[in-house]
Amino acid sequence: MDAFGGPIWSMTASPSGSQLLIGCEDGSVKLFQITSDKIQFERNFDRQKSRILSLSWHPSGTHIAAGSIDYISVFDVKSGSATHKMIVDRRYMGVSKRKCIIWGVTFLSDGTVISVDSAGKVQFWDSATGTLVKSHLIANADVQSIAVSDQEDSFVVGTAEGTVFHFQLVSVTSNSNEKQWVRTKPFQHHTHDVRAVAHSPTALISGGTDTHLVIRPLMEKVEVKNYDAALRKITFPHRRLISCSKKRHLLLFQFAHHLELWRLGSTVATGKNGDILPLSKNADHLLQLKTKGPENIICSSISPCGSWIACSTASRFFLYRLSYERDSISLQRVPKMPAFLRSALQILFSEDSTKLFVASNQGSLHIIQLSEGCFKHLHTFQPQSETVEAMCLLAVSPDGNWLAASGTSAGVRIYGLKELKPHCTVPAYNFPVTALGIAPNTNNLVIAHSDQQVFEYSIPDKQYTEWSRAIQKQGFHHLWLQRDTPITHISFHPKRPMHILLHDAYMFCIIDKSLPLPNDKTLLYNPLSLTNESDVIRRRTAHAFKISKKYKPLLFMELLDERTLVAVERPLDDIIAQLPPPIKKKKFGT
Amino acid sequence: MVQLRPRASCTPAEADAMVDEGQPASEEVAEHGLLLGQPSSGAAAEPLEEDEEGDDESDDEAPEELTFASAQAEAREEERRVRETARRDKILLKEKRKRREELFIEQKKRKLLPDAVLEKLTTTSQTNIKKSPGKLKEVDLQKKHEGHDKGSDSKKAGTQKVQPGSQNKSYVALRLKDQDLRDARQQAAKAFIQNSLYGPGTNRMTVNKFLSLANKRLPVKRAAAQFLNNTWGAQKKQNAKRFKRRWMFRKMKASGRVNGS
Numbered sequence: 113m114d115a116f117g118g119p120i121w122s123m124t125a126s127p128s129g130s131q132l133l134i135g136c137e138d139g140s141v142k143l144f145q146i147t148s149d150k151i152q153f154e155r156n157f158d159r160q161k162s163r164i165l166s167l168s169w170h171p172s173g174t175h176i177a178a179g180s181i182d183y184i185s186v187f188d189v190k191s192g193s194a195t196h197k198m199i200v201d202r203r204y205m206g207v208s209k210r211k212c213i214i215w216g217v218t219f220l221s222d223g224t225v226i227s228v229d230s231a232g233k234v235q236f237w238d239s240a241t242g243t244l245v246k247s248h249l250i251a252n253a254d255v256q257s258i259a260v261s262d263q264e265d266s267f268v269v270g271t272a273e274g275t276v277f278h279f280q281l282v283s284v285t286s287n288s289n290e291k292q293w294v295r296t297k298p299f300q301h302h303t304h305d306v307r308a309v310a311h312s313p314t315a316l317i318s319g320g321t322d323t324h325l326v327i328r329p330l331m332e333k334v335e336v337k338n339y340d341a342a343l344r345k346i347t348f349p350h351r352r353l354i355s356c357s358k359k360r361h362l363l364l365f366q367f368a369h370h371l372e373l374w375r376l377g378s379t380v381a382t383g384k385n386g387d388i389l390p391l392s393k394n395a396d397h398l399l400q401l402k403t404k405g406p407e408n409i410i411c412s413s414i415s416p417c418g419s420w421i422a423c424s425t426a427s428r429f430f431l432y433r434l435s436y437e438r439d440s441i442s443l444q445r446v447p448k449m450p451a452f453l454r455s456a457l458q459i460l461f462s463e464d465s466t467k468l469f470v471a472s473n474q475g476s477l478h479i480i481q482l483s484e485g486c487f488k489h490l491h492t493f494q495p496q497s498e499t500v501e502a503m504c505l506l507a508v509s510p511d512g513n514w515l516a517a518s519g520t521s522a523g524v525r526i527y528g529l530k531e532l533k534p535h536c537t538v539p540a541y542n543f544p545v546t547a548l549g550i551a552p553n554t555n556n557l558v559i560a561h562s563d564q565q566v567f568e569y570s571i572p573d574k575q576y577t578e579w580s581r582a583i584q585k586q587g588f589h590h591l592w593l594q595r596d597t598p599i600t601h602i603s604f605h606p607k608r609p610m611h612i613l614l615h616d617a618y619m620f621c622i623i624d625k626s627l628p629l630p631n632d633k634t635l636l637y638n639p640l641s642l643t644n645e646s647d648v649i650r651r652r653t654a655h656a657f658k659i660s661k662k663y664k665p666l667l668f669m670e671l672l673d674e675r676t677l678v679a680v681e682r683p684l685d686d687i688i689a690q691l692p693p694p695i696k697k698k699k700f701g702t
Numbered sequence: 703m704v705q706l707r708p709r710a711s712c713t714p715a716e717a718d719a720m721v722d723e724g725q726p727a728s729e730e731v732a733e734h735g736l737l738l739g740q741p742s743s744g745a746a747a748e749p750l751e752e753d754e755e756g757d758d759e760s761d762d763e764a765p766e767e768l769t770f771a772s773a774q775a776e777a778r779e780e781e782r783r784v785r786e787t788a789r790r791d792k793i794l795l796k797e798k799r800k801r802r803e804e805l806f807i808e809q810k811k812r813k814l815l816p817d818a819v820l821e822k823l824t825t826t827s828q829t830n831i832k833k834s835p836g837k838l839k840e841v842d843l844q845k846k847h848e849g850h851d852k853g854s855d856s857k858k859a860g861t862q863k864v865q866p867g868s869q870n871k872s873y874v875a876l877r878l879k880d881q882d883l884r885d886a887r888q889q890a891a892k893a894f895i896q897n898s899l900y901g902p903g904t905n906r907m908t909v910n911k912f913l914s915l916a917n918k919r920l921p922v923k924r925a926a927a928q929f930l931n932n933t934w935g936a937q938k939k940q941n942a943k944r945f946k947r948r949w950m951f952r953k954m955k956a957s958g959r960v961n962g963s
Contacts, residue, residue: 118887137891163894210903230898253905272899303912305899689909689929693900696907702918 135164179214196242270306360418549602
């Protein structure tokens with residue numbers, strides 16, 4: 113719906129959740145009513161001279177602070193008129209030609225308005241009188257974001273230099289009741305602008321232009337000082353962005369607005385362990401599919417035979433049929449995809465490429481039968497519980513009998529595909545599932561959780577396997593549990609049922625269920641020198657977890673056939689080279 | 703005033719001529735901007751030199767005879783010529799103006815639709831005229847006071863839909879002002895955010911410099927980063943590759959012949 117104010121710069125919901133406020137390009141602040149089925153325009157507030165860049169409600173819902181260019185206005189919600197207009201200095205001390213842009217405002221319940229602006233200042237204003245109380249100069253560049261905790265005794269700001277500052281309300285002396293805002297901690301975990309910050313009860317979360325999400329737990333708020341209380345830096349999304357067609361050795365890369373299809377190169381040379389062989393046939397860029405419009409691609413997949421490509425955006429679902437003639441490929445779009453497939457969260461093809469499984473964001477699972485150029489909607493599994501929970505992960509068994517789907521909180525649900533009926537549910541666990549995989553012949557479901565626990569559940573027997581119970585009893589190695597990044601993909605060897613292949617961003621691991629499990633005293637990461645030792649020593653120190661850190665950062669890894677493994681690395685330098693320019697910082701010695 | 707000749711011999715005829723010449727002479731004076739009594743470099747200079755030369759030869763030579771009639775005729779000629787030029791200039795300017803006026807009328811005619819269409823339009827829109835002023839008013843106010851729903855309605859009405867009526871082809875006339883405003887605002891917003899974050903005055907450094915600084919601060923210092931453009935000289939590189947292959951082939955052939963024979 114069009115707000116008729118031009119581009120919208122800021123949006124905030126009232127504390128009660130029933131009203132929505134929008135700040136527009138033309139300087140108008142518009143109030144909308146949120147009803148259960150739609151958003152209704154209520155009225156306009158007094159129009160200001162320049163664009164409204166930031167908005168904040170008073171916790172009681174009676175007043176609003178709106179930050180604009182060079183001034184902040186305080187509005188009364190009932191009348192819609194501006195009660196105060198506070199002019200902001202363009203520089204902390206002195207004059208400047210560049211206008212001061214108020215990037216963020218916050219309204220506290222005692223009437224204080226905190227503003228952050230492009231001159232690098234954090235200023236405290238009294239909204240009752242419209243005057244400046246205190247001003248802090250914290251950076252030479254813009255301060256771009258602000259977030260306040262629920263108790264309103266601390267807030268966090270992010271600057272364009274990549275620094276995040278923590279402000280706290282502390283008493284002036286240890287006995288007195290009088291409190292003041294003091295800048296307590298600086299954190300420098302980003303290299304580029306910090307455009308968004310959030311304040312959770314125990315941690316400060318910041319994210320910016322350098323694509324990292326940094327979670328910094330506050331030591332005084334954390335009860336148990338274990339590995340959870342350390343800094344977390346999340347670089348890669350915890351989703352699968354690459355899908356693989358094993359039969360034709362094709363990889364489908366999912367970008368934000370387009371898909372790329374590549375055929376892997378091949379080599380005829382042979383060598384020893386550890387050699388890098390030259391390619392006889394280079395990798396081939398076969399196809400690039402662009403989506404029209406501003407929407408991002410949510411998920412995509414290619415069928416194992418390589419004949420179907422499916423991708424989904426928020427408003428449309430695309431299904432393409434590929435045909436290969438000698439060296440060229442041709443693409444044909446399947447028209448008139450049904451509307452319920454839109455904004456799917458996960459797409460999966462069955463192993464024989466006859467069925468397409470789509471997990472929608474409403475919580476239901478759709479099964480589509482694919483044939484020579486058309487499709488047929490077979491069945492839909494509706495969400496069972498009252499709470500609508502989106503299914504975000506899917507796994508299908510290679511023989512096509514079972515489908516496993518997991519949501520964010522409830523246990524993993526298993527459906528039987530022959531009878532099209534739900535089969536069973538794996539007991540729920542506190543931590544969400546990050547990867548699912550079903551083994552080829554034994555139909556064991558392997559589940560990886562975000563706290564680095566791995567479970568194995570036998571689908572036909574409807575219980576955990578012996579090996580899973582054994583490892584739960586013994587517990588994982590402490591180094592395994594201290595890994596930072598979650599496991600994103602699980603795959604299996606077709607001829608070796610005892611092997612499970614997992615990978616996360618910095619390592620890949622083959623779990624050999626026939627070998628003994630490591631306890632805390634053994635070495636988890638096998639050193640390279642072990643290959644030179646005698647056979648006896650190797651047998652003594654061998655354990656089930658064979659980990660290699662050769663390729664990092666790993667984005668995807670899959671077994672193509674019995675003797676080939678494909679791994680996709682994404683070097684961070686490549687990403688950094690494409691980022692927008694950071695603020696200039698003078699470093700000593702350069 | 704009167705131009706005095708250097709010769710003091712004043713004949714009555716000369717005196718008359720001088721008196722009669724008062725006006726033309728004053729004209730001349732006015733034209734040439736002379737001071738009173740000062741002989742100009744024009745007419746008097748030559749005779750002066752001549753007279754001087756004459757002086758050297760003989761003092762008794764009489765000055766040139768300049769009858770009144772001839773002088774008068776000369777003056778009249780001058781006047782006429784001046785008047786002619788002025789008139790010609792005026793005529794030229796008038797013609798130019800006329801031509802320009804015609805050109806403007808042509809252009810105006812071209813801008814408007816052909817008469818026949820205009821007539822039809824006026825007849826069909828007679829009926830809508832009564833309704834439209836009210837709607838236009840709503841369109842003006844909608845940005846300030848009107849509610850959102852009403853606003854959308856009037857917006858639709860504001861796009862004047864012309865009924866085809868009894869015409870062969872049908873068309874819909876829309877107001878492009880609204881779309882222009884929307885585009886202008888989007889452009890302004892994009893330019894604002896780009897300028898405020900990455901424009902002049904912001905202290906930004908390039909990615910190249912950023913990576914180079916990072917290299918310099920590592921425990922083992924490395925060289926500065928340099929970005930290569932792999933697409934540069936693609937044709938040249940391809941030509942070079944082909945040439946190399948051909949050269950190798952020729953070399954092999956030549957060495958083969960030497961070895962073989």
